[in-house]
Amino acid sequence: MYISLEWESNRHEDHVVLDEFPATIGRGLDVQVHIQDPCVSRRHCEIEDIGESICVHDLNSKNGTFVNGHRVHDAILAPGDTLHLGGSNIVVRYERHEQRRSASLKPPHTWQSDAGSNSGGHAVPPVA
Secondary structure, three states: OEEEEEEEOOOOEEEEEEOOOOEEEEOOOOOOEEEEOOOOOOOOEEEEEOOOOEEEEEOOOOOOEEEOOEEEOEEEEOOOOEEEEOOEEEEEEEEOOOOOOOOOOOOOEEEEOOOOHHHOOOOOOOOO
């Protein structure tokens, strides 16, 4: 399975394709998707391929992992769901592919967030 994560902020948009699982997202240096955001934990959450679906697992992050505005610890992700980590909104898109593409994240992909010190260190779910 190949999962596209589309990151959106006020400054710019970006995306990355994951094809190796589990894939860890955070601001640490030992993650597959690096987000430069002070409100994101070093190892914030993990994306896992569980067959026909994908799952997100919060890794005991300080500010939580939100899916479509709801705080979760573990959740099945549907295509088009939005992950909210710190000041970052990440739209999840995926489909099953029979052939592998060379889109692995080596070295880790880095996203810059608009989150700053004015956030108070709390993740705020996106407004519906």
